[in-house]
Amino acid sequence: MKTKCALLWMRLSSPGKSRHELSLVFLFFAVLSTRLFLLQPGYGLDADAWRLANAAKRIAESGIYQASRLPGYPIPEIVYSLLPIHTPILFNLITALFSALAVVEFARIGRRIGVFYPILTAWVLALTPLFFINSCVTMDYIWAVALILFSYSLVLDRRFLGAGLCLGLAIGCRLTTAAVILPFLLTIHSLLPRSERIRTSLRFLAFTLVTATLCYTPVLDRYGWSFLTFYETGYPQATRIVYRLTVEVWGVTGLGGLLVAVIWSLLREKRRHLFSHPVAGFTRTAWTAVLLFLAVFFRLPHEAEYLLAALPFFLLLLNLFLGKRPFLLFASAVILSPIFLGVHHTDFVPISPSPLHFSMHRGKESLFLDFIKGPLWIHQEKRADLIRRSRRIVDNLAHLPKPAIVVTGWWHEFFDGLYSDEYLQQPNIRLQRLLEPEDMGRSLMMGTAIYYLPGQDETQYILTGIDLHHYGGRLYDGSLAPEDSVVQERRSDAKEESGKKDE
Numbered sequence: 001m002k003t004k005c006a007l008l009w010m011r012l013s014s015p016g017k018s019r020h021e022l023s024l025v026f027l028f029f030a031v032l033s034t035r036l037f038l039l040q041p042g043y044g045l046d047a048d049a050w051r052l053a054n055a056a057k058r059i060a061e062s063g064i065y066q067a068s069r070l071p072g073y074p075i076p077e078i079v080y081s082l083l084p085i086h087t088p089i090l091f092n093l094i095t096a097l098f099s100a101l102a103v104v105e106f107a108r109i110g111r112r113i114g115v116f117y118p119i120l121t122a123w124v125l126a127l128t129p130l131f132f133i134n135s136c137v138t139m140d141y142i143w144a145v146a147l148i149l150f151s152y153s154l155v156l157d158r159r160f161l162g163a164g165l166c167l168g169l170a171i172g173c174r175l176t177t178a179a180v181i182l183p184f185l186l187t188i189h190s191l192l193p194r195s196e197r198i199r200t201s202l203r204f205l206a207f208t209l210v211t212a213t214l215c216y217t218p219v220l221d222r223y224g225w226s227f228l229t230f231y232e233t234g235y236p237q238a239t240r241i242v243y244r245l246t247v248e249v250w251g252v253t254g255l256g257g258l259l260v261a262v263i264w265s266l267l268r269e270k271r272r273h274l275f276s277h278p279v280a281g282f283t284r285t286a287w288t289a290v291l292l293f294l295a296v297f298f299r300l301p302h303e304a305e306y307l308l309a310a311l312p313f314f315l316l317l318l319n320l321f322l323g324k325r326p327f328l329l330f331a332s333a334v335i336l337s338p339i340f341l342g343v344h345h346t347d348f349v350p351i352s353p354s355p356l357h358f359s360m361h362r363g364k365e366s367l368f369l370d371f372i373k374g375p376l377w378i379h380q381e382k383r384a385d386l387i388r389r390s391r392r393i394v395d396n397l398a399h400l401p402k403p404a405i406v407v408t409g410w411w412h413e414f415f416d417g418l419y420s421d422e423y424l425q426q427p428n429i430r431l432q433r434l435l436e437p438e439d440m441g442r443s444l445m446m447g448t449a450i451y452y453l454p455g456q457d458e459t460q461y462i463l464t465g466i467d468l469h470h471y472g473g474r475l476y477d478g479s480l481a482p483e484d485s486v487v488q489e490r491r492s493d494a495k496e497e498s499g500k501k502d503e
Contacts, residue, residue, distance in 0.1 A: 020111070023119055024104050024107060024108070027103065027104055027107060027119060027122060027123075028100045028101070028103075028104050029100075031099065031100040031103045031104075031123075031126045032096060032097065032099075032100040034126070034127075034132075035096035035099065035100070035135050035136050036093075036096070038136040038376070038380060039088070039089045039092040039093055039096065039136055040088060040089060040092075041088070041383055041384050041387055042088050042383055042386070042387050042414075042417070043088050043091060043092065043137060043138040043417065044092070044136075044137030044138055044139060044383065045137070045349075045379060045382050045383050045386060046137065046139065046303075046305075047410035047411075047413040047414065048068070048069060048139065048413075049137045049138040049139050050138075050413035050414055050416070050417045051068040051069055051413050052068040052073065052076060052077060052080065052138050052139065052140065053080065053086070053088070053091055053138050053417055054068070054413060054416045054417055055067065055068035055077050055081075056068075056076075056077055056078075056080035056081040056083075056086065056091075057081070057086055059077065059078065059081035060081040060082070060086065064222075065077070065078070065218035065219070065221070065222050066222070067219060067222070067223065067227070070223070070226075070227055070228075070229040071175050071219070071227045071228055071229060072175075072216065072218075072219035072223070072227050073140045073172075073173060073174060074172050074215050074216060074218055074219055075140075075143065075169060075172040075173045075215055076140045076143055076173055078218070079094075080094075080138070088138065091138040092136055092137055092138055095134075095135060095136065095137060095138060095139065095142050095143070096135055096136060098135075098142045098143050098145075098146040099126070099131070099134075099135035099142045099146070101146050101150075102125075102142060102145050102146035102149050102312075103122045103123075103125055103126045104122070105146065105149040105150055105153055106121075106122050106125050106149055106312050106315075107119055107121070107122035108153055109149065109152060109153055109156070109312075109316070110122065110316060110319070112153075112156055113282050113316065113320075115316060115319040115320060116319055116323075116324050116327055117324075117327075117328075117331075120328075120331055121315060121316070121319050121327075121331070123331070123335065124315060124330075124331050124334045124335070125311065125312060125315055127334055127335050127337070127338055128249065128250065128254065128311065128315075128334055128337070129248075129249070129250065129251040129254065129337055129338050129374075129375040129376065130248060130249045130250075130304055130305065130307070130308060130311070131145075131308060131311060132338050132376060133338075133375065133376060133379050134305055134308065139305070140173045140174050141174070141305050141308045141309075142308070143170075143173040143174075144170045144173040144174040144177045144308075144309060145308055145309055145311070145312065147166050147167070147169050147170035147173065147177075148166075148167070148170050148177060148180055148309055148312075149312060150166040151163045151164075151166035151167040151170060151180075151184065152180075152184065152187070154166060155184050155187050155188060155191075155204075156187070156191075158191060160188065160200055160203060160204040160207075161203070161204075161207050163184070163204060164203075164204045164205070164206070164207030164208040164211060165207060165208075165211050167180065167181070167184065167208045167211075167212075168207065168208045168209070168210065168211020168212040168214075168215065169211060169215065171208070171211075171212040171215065172211070172212060172215025172216065174309075175216075176293075176296050176306070176309075177309060178212070179289070179292040179293055179295075179296055179309075180289050180292070180309070181205065181208060182288060182292065183285045183286070183288040183289040183292070183313075184204070184285070185201050185204070185205070186281060186284055186285050186288060187281065187282075187285045188200055188201050188204060189201070189281075190281030190284070190285075234462045235301075236301055236302065240301075241298075241301045244301060244303070244304035244307075245297075245304070245307070247343055248304035249304055249307060249311070250334065250337060251334075251337035251338065251341065251342070251374065251375045252337070252341040252342070252343060252369070253333050253334075253336050253337040253340055253341050253374075254330075254333050254334040254336075254337035256333060257329055257330045257331075257332065257333020257334060257337075258318075258330055258333070258334075260326075260329060260330075260333075261322050261326040261327065261329050261330035261333075262322070262326075264322075264325075264326045264329070265321065265322045265323055265326045268323065268326075282316075283317065283320070285313075286313040286314075286316055286317050287313075287317065289309075289310060289313045290310045290313050290314050290317070292310075293306070293307060293309050293310035294307070294310065318330070337374065337375070338374050338375055338376040339374040339376065339377070340371065340372070340374045341369065341370070341371060341374060342369075342370045342373045342374045342375045342376075342377065342378040343367070343368070343369055343370070343375075343378075344367075344368050344370065344373075344378045344382075345365060345366060345367045345368065346365055346366045347455075348454040348455040349382045349385050349386045349389065351378065351381050351382055351385055353368040353370050353373070354370050354371070354372035354373050355372075356370075356371040356372050357369060357370045357371060357372075358371075386414065387414070387418070389477070389478060390411065390414040390415060390418055391418065392477075392478035392479075393411070393415075393453065393476070393477065393478035394415055394418070394419055394423075394424065394478075395478075396478050396479075397426055397429050397431075398426060398429075400429060400449070400451065400476065401449050402427070402428035402429060402449075403428040403429070403430075403446065403447075403448045403449070404428070404429050404430070404448060404449040404450075404451060405429075405430045405432060405435070405439075405443055405448050405449070405450055405451070406429065406430070406431050406432070406451045406452070406453065406476060407432060407433070407434065407435055407450070407451070407452040407453065407456045407457075407460055407468065407473070408431050408432065408433055408453050408456065409433055409434065409452075409453060409455065409456035409459045409460070410455075410456075410459070411453045411454075411456070412431060412433050415431065434459075434460060434463060434464060435450075435460060435464065435466060435468075436464065437464070437466065440466060440471060444471065449472075449474075450468060450471060450472060450473040450474070451473065451474050451475070451476035452468050452473050452474075452475060452476065453475075453476060453477070454475065454477055457469065457473065457475070
């Protein structure tokens with residue numbers, strides 16, 4: 001017993017181990033500090049972030065589980081609902097904590113498999129624009145990534161029950177996380193002798209599935225097996241898919257650094273560890289994970305965030321493939337990427353470009369390459385502008401001609417987070433996410449004016465086949481239209497009152 005204690009003390013007190021652990025502690029707080037000034041405003045730019053926060057509020061008030069969107073994301077939904085305070089800063093801070101933990105665990109794994117500069121590689125993950133931006137919002141992606149990395153680290157340590165628990169919780173954050181079960185089984189196969197592989201793999205698989213099933217028990221209880229539903233809004237154009245795979249992940253600077261580093265490495269004929277690696281068949285596991293998550297992405301390529309779970313494995317493969325100097329070039333480009341050379345366009349939340357920009361115009365749309373505003377600053381500015389627009393839309397509803405119905409679509413999630421239900425229920429004005437055919441017929445018969453918020457005419461047509469323009473639908477963005485009868489009546493009333501006072 002004394003000998004074991006002495007050996008343990010020697011391992012813990014060794015200078016190399018102490019320095020490494022200290023560097024990881026510093027890494028955690030340094031990464032967290034880069035997020036603290038980005039926790040506002042609101043829950044994020046994506047309407048799903050507001051859906052998650054609104055669902056947590058409803059669960060807390062009713063005590064009954066309600067999915068933010070199907071197929072359900074029970075772990076973050078329930079955890080957020082249990083918090084004593086429901087504010088954007090607190091919700092976003094939890095995601096930031098998960099991001100810092102994920103980066104630290106990623107550094108541990110990198111050191112374990114022998115990458116160049118594991119701490120620097122961890123910073124590349126932390127500052128990759130797609131990861132960075134999603135570290136500061138109320139979303140489930142980073143929760144899942146952190147738990148995947150914990151699970152993989154435990155697999156490498158041969159602590160398979162703990163690995164199954166973490167992976168089951170990751171699936172409870174995002175159902176598509178189940179894609180890493182196969183790559184992790186490949187790692188277990190590489191770690192163990194043939195006689196133990198089947199039994200250990202079955203134990204790991206059983207513990208993962210039992211944990212995931214327990215996580216989804218509230219979802220099954222509320223929705224039954226119909227919870228296995230995914231929200232589809234048509235397949236995007238090829239240009240948008242390419243943009244999400246490249247610029248949205250790395251930023252312009254990071255993508256440029258990646259291309260130069262890969263070409264440099266190929267010219268030097270450096271292909272080390274591309275398809276083989278001494279640590280538990282790492283490359284086979286990593287390639288399988290990357291390809292599976294790419295398949296998930298191409299199934300419904302609506303969000304670049306679907307690629308986040310593949311990002312750590314891709315970065316490790318990239319580190320092993322590029323070699324030291326090309327990787328340092330790539331790392332330098334990624335570190336600068338969130339700050340400089342951002343791309344934005346005139347979408348539903350247009351922002352003004354900086355004085356130093358390059359623009360391209362096609363019809364009513366404009367695309368800006370902004371030399372001063374990077375992806376991070378563009379995202380933050382859009383977050384603030386979206387809240388301002390949402391408040392303007394709701395506060396000016398009373399000026400619409402009545403009766404009126406407003407097709408809100410995803411804007412409704414922002415309204416629910418900013419206002420009470422009572423405030424949104426204004427006389428003779430109905431806010432509705434989508435119009436069904438029977439609603440359209442009833443509105444036309446009653447002479448109800450139909451309005452739609454920016455972008456919701458297209459969403460309405462994709463989901464229901466109803467062309468709002470054909471039925472006289474008009475765009476409403478919160479601006480006061482001078483021709484509106486209500487505005488004219490109020491102006492005339494004000495003139496009459498002022499005339500009476502003069503008399």
